Structures are given as C-alpha cells and as structure tokens.
Amino acid sequence: MIKKLIFLLSIFFTINTSAQQEVIYHIFQRSFFDSNGDGNGDLKGIQQKLDYLQQLGITTILLTPLYQSDLYHNYFATDFEAIDKEYGSFKEYRDLILEVHKRKMKLYQDVEMQYVSGKHPWFTDSYKNPKSEYSKYVYYNDKANEKPYYFWDVPEFTTYDNSKEQIILVNMKDPKVKEYTLKVLKYWIDPDGNGNFNDGVDGYRLDHMMDNLDNANKLTNLFKDFWTPLLNDLRKVNPALQIVAEQADWNSYGQEYFTKGNADRxxxxxxxxxxxxxxxxxxxxxxxxxxxxxxxxxxxxxFIENHDTDRFASEAGMSIGKLKIGAAMNILMGGVPSIYYGQELGMKGKRVQHPTDGTDIPIREAFEWYAAEAGPGMALWYKDTGPWWDNRNIKADDGISLEEQQKDPNSLWSYYKQLIRLKKVQPALAFGDYKTIPNTNDNVFSFTRTYKDEKILVVVNLSGNTEDVMIDPREDYNISNLKLLSGTPNVILPRDGKNLTMTPYTVQVWRFPKGN
Incomplete structure (x- = not known):
C-alpha cells in the first residue's frame, strides 16, 4: 500500500510540473561550470548554478551524455552504466537531480545507444571471437567477427587531441541488446527502484534516431521493432516520461517520429x-x-542553435537587433523552446572543417561567466590544445559575458529573461495555437497565438531598414486598441489602426482585449 501511494504521488508530482510552462536549457556540461578547478564543467558545477537558471526562467535542463567515454563529448560509450569521472560521482549526480526536483524543475538526459566506442567490452571481447558472449551485441559483416560495421564506414578516426578511436554499430536487432537497453534506461528513471521518481530523469533525448539506421539497409524497421516496444516499456515505469527524438535527417519535420516512432517531441x-x-x-x-x-x-x-549547429550570433551576425529577433522567434512562436547554454549572451562559434572530432569545439566553448577571459569556474578544458585554443571565440571585455550583461537592462540576456517571463504570464504564449498573419510588407513577419479568449499578436521587422506595414487588412481589428507588451514604444499608429512603422530589426508583442 505504501509503495502504491509513493508511485501515485510520484506521478502527480511529475504531471504537475509537466503542466507548467516549459523552457529547456541545453547544457554541454564539460563547458558549463567547473566546481573543482580541473578545467572540466561538472555536475556539481551545474548544481551551483541552478539559481542562475531559475533567475533566467528555465524549467528544464537537458544534459549531453554523462556516461563513460574516451571522447570529450561522451556520445559513444565505453560503459553505459558509469558516469564519466570528470563530471563527478553518482552521489553528485543524485544530489543534482534531487535539487532540481526540489526546485520543481526537470532534467532530461541525452543518450546514444546505437553505437559504442571501439574500447567498449562488447567490441573488445567479440572482435575476431565469434564465441564471445557479446558476439551478437555488435553488428559484424562476417561470421568470423573480423569486419564490424563502423560509423560512416570509417575504421578509425583521430580525435582533437591526436588519439585514435573507433565507433562501432550496435546490433539493435539482438534480443539481449534490447533487454540491456531497457535495463539501463529504466535504471536512470528510478535508480533505487522504489517507484519514487524524484531521483530519476524526467525524459530522454534520443540522439540520431532513425528507422533505417544511417540508411545503410542493415538495421531497418527500428521504429516498430526496437523503439516503440522499448518506449512503451519505459512509460510503464513512469507514464509521464518525455521522449524527445532527434531526427537524423534535419530536413524532416519529424511527423513519422510521432506516428511511427512513439516519440513525444x-x-x-x-x-x-x-x-x-x-x-x-x-x-x-x-x-x-x-x-x-x-x-x-x-x-x-x-531552437535556434544547439551543440551540433553554428551559434546563432555567428550565423546571423552580431547585430543586437538580429539576436533579439532570434530570441523572440525561439521563445514566442510556440512549441517547447530550447536555449543552448550561452545563447542568451550571444556567444559566438562556427563549426570548422578539420580531420578530427574537434570540428564542433568552437560551438562548445566555455560559458562566459566573466568579462575577463578566465575566472573561477570557467570550464576551459580545451586550453592549450593548439587550434581549438588559439582560435577561441572568448575575448575579454567584448560584452559577451554574464557579468557584463546582467548590469545592462537592454542586453540580450535581459531580453531573454523578459521574453521567458512574458511567455509564463501570458496564457496565449504558453498554450496558444499559432497562426501566420498576412501583412503588406515582404520584410515584416507577423503571427498570432490564441488560447481561449486570449490573443497575442507578434510583429517582426526582419530587415535593417525602417519598414511601414499594414497588418492583415482583411481582419476587423484596430491595433490602436491593443496593448503593447514588449517592444519599442515609438511606433506610428495612423488613424486606420492597421499600420505600423517599425524601426530596423525590432519585435513588437501586442495583446488583444479579451474576447477579440
């Protein structure tokens, strides 16, 4: 009876928090905050910065993989059941997640279960050893286990620090692999197995999820044969678990992941x-x-950036107006907004062409806590690593730091904080349906969010010029009757009430009277 009560209370707790306005903060933890001075961001460092995340308005933390790996990004495991020691201990992980839940926040964990490092026991024990207990865990192209399937058909690659690594395909059709994957993911949902999810993850991000893995026609029908039964079993443990699927095809809108892949997002x-x-x-x-x-x-x-894309500030340009447009699109359009660490400061970084796995280091640099280039907690794990350090984006006193921006009410950081608060207090921005609203200017984008009797109009000048625009001449409403919630107040409202004159790269957020 007690266990049943704990289970029901746990479900209530999770449903209650999931019903709140959700804003995800995506952390590449090695680069976030270093609590012990070894240069690596870590779990304790994240816990020490929860006040900051709540101040910004974050409700959910998404972490990149934590498990043991020889690679700096931890995507390909040597041990799925161990936390990378540079991130901390299991106790520090548990302390973090308990504190996250104490604050009514959530934590999602990124996982990549389809490949392993060449140093994982599944491969080291089974390579050229068909009698190994792990012989079927790894995908081999021959019966002698001499021809494994390598990621992207690359037998070996060089890491940013000049070591050699391999990435091996896991045989996801093998029943024991399915059983093991379920065991591992169930464990992190409820580590002590008592039915109380307060010490477990609230969701998973499934990296590189595909139905036909890598379109190689080797592991096919994975949505039906692997992912759907796996996710159904995980939801039996915690019905409120959120599954966020990353489409391997970035040109996909992801509909098949909903209809066939059993994903929530x-x-x-x-x-x-x-x-x-x-x-x-x-x-x-x-x-x-x-x-x-x-x-x-x-x-x-x-989202407008993540750990695999160029930073928005480098892609769109460092104009504060452009950066604020990106913020508004990210937060106000709908869906669940996700902010990549440092995005709120306008951190810079572009992926580079390089024959190592260091390609993405420029978009995964240390969070800029201080106006100076270094300071307590700066996670400069890539310091003195050659080109990754020599060509770093961090510069002292360039305005791209939390220390500088928290002092400035007009900073990008202040604008993100304002937008997140606006989303939380305006029901239409939290739950409203999206609708594109026509206008008369090719450089001005406008849309509404509507929820019950609440309606919000957002108007965005996408250009670097002052633009005159008439908002939806077909509709019977007058902008002069609306309330300006966010944006520069120096707009011109002619008598017809449908025209705006917008200064370069500006965003206006208007609220309709209730019932309109």
Missing part, C-alpha cells in the same frame, strides 16, 4: 533553418508546416 530543424535565413516566406512556410500538423499531445522543440 521532435526538433524543429526546418524552422531553425528558416529563422536563420531572415527570409519571411521561408519562415512562414516552415512555421505553418511545423505547428499546424502536429498530432494532439505532441510538441516541437523550437
């Missing part, structure tokens, strides 16, 4: 591509396709 890749273009027609098309055809109860994760 996918990433709005096409919308991100459109936003970074600052092209009105592309944004309208992508937004309509992203928001209008979602199955009930499913969500799109809306």
């Amino acid at each position: 996918v990433f709005a890749f096409r919308l991100r591509q459109a936003i970074t273009s600052f092209d009105k027609k592309k944004i309208e098309k992508a937004a309509d396709s992203t928001f209008l055809y979602n199955p009930a109860g499913k969500q799109q994760v809306v």
